[in-house]
Amino acid sequence: MKKVTSKDNQYIKQAASLKNKKYRIREQMFLLEGKKMVAEALQACKPLIRVLVDEAHREEYRPLAERYRDPEWLEVDSRVFGGIAAADTPQGIVAVAPIPHNDFSDLFKQSAGLILLDQISDPGNLGTIIRTAWALGIDGILLSQGCTDPFSPKAVRASMGGVLNVPIYDAVSLSAIEQLKSGGYRVIGTDLDARASIFTGDYKGANIIVIGSESRGVSPDIQACCDSLIKIPINPAVDSLNAAVACAIIMMEVWKQRNNAFLS
CATH class of the missing domain: 3.30.1330.30 (Ribosomal protein L30/S12)
Incomplete structure (x- = not known):
């Protein structure tokens, strides 16, 4: 040396x-x-x-x-x-x-299972989500404009190497989401007031699941792009879940369906 x-x-x-x-x-x-x-x-x-x-x-x-x-x-x-x-x-x-650079056009060549993070502000949450996405076989993570930097030291540490193993697409615009919809993707938003449970959805095809910011949830513009809304059924005495925890629960359901697995 x-x-x-x-x-x-x-x-x-x-x-x-x-x-x-x-x-x-x-x-x-x-x-x-x-x-x-x-x-x-x-x-x-x-x-x-x-x-x-x-x-x-x-x-x-x-x-x-x-x-x-x-x-x-x-x-x-x-x-x-x-x-x-x-x-x-x-x-x-x-x-x-x-910094890895991933070709957005590759997403139109596959029926990917994607997570869209809408203005996630905490780098620890973001890194944890990336790590979990790597563990559960998510095909890519889309970051809306205004998300925290996935390559900041804190986010990288929390991802435990996930930033090198999960394709990340930064500063994804509303028009890019619309392009993916036109290419066959369904956009599924998460909302505390949604009627449908995450456990009733079908995540086997080309899907984009949207997780909103820690404080405001999914932004109105992106929610307007959603084909459907889902929620995690929780104790009504608890107002919400941490973004990384909520994302992990949803990603596990996606993994289970896409791998035809049953959890015991």
Whole structure:
């Protein structure tokens, strides 16, 4: 590993800047932090630009660096590494990865099961939803304009590598949703006042299930695009569920139907 001791090194400055959304957009890169996520990305041959290791953890990560010589590895002075790490308890390893770009037109070539997140604002919720979508075989996640950044450090940590494994389509407009409808997709919104339960829906074909924001639910414009509305039947004494929890319940029902599975 090449040794880096200065915070003014171009790669150090670039990595530190990626904690800011403006620079993630400009560079089209993001940070993947932590032993498990970086190791999984390397093992799955996901594209990484470089890996930075805290010098205090050099021996811990040496076997990984020797096994995966591409991408570039840098050993970083501990004081300098502290300016890169975003986690409260850094594990001494950070990778710089390119932001994946997925072709929206591919969605018209399949009968995908998609989740549309409408103005989700909490990065922890978003990351958890992405992780759950990966676990339950969702084909893609659409993010409406106004959603929080899925490649922020907090969202990436919560996704536990899901951002590299689930196709994410950012800033999806109302017209794009209408195009998908014209291409055969049914848009199913969630609403607390809906009459139909999620357990009565059919999710085997080309579907887009809409989850609204934590505070306002599905926006009126997107709700107007919906072919039907559903709700999760819950104790009426509870006013609502956390967005990530609600999404997980719905995704499990989608997974069950699309895999002809019965839960025991």
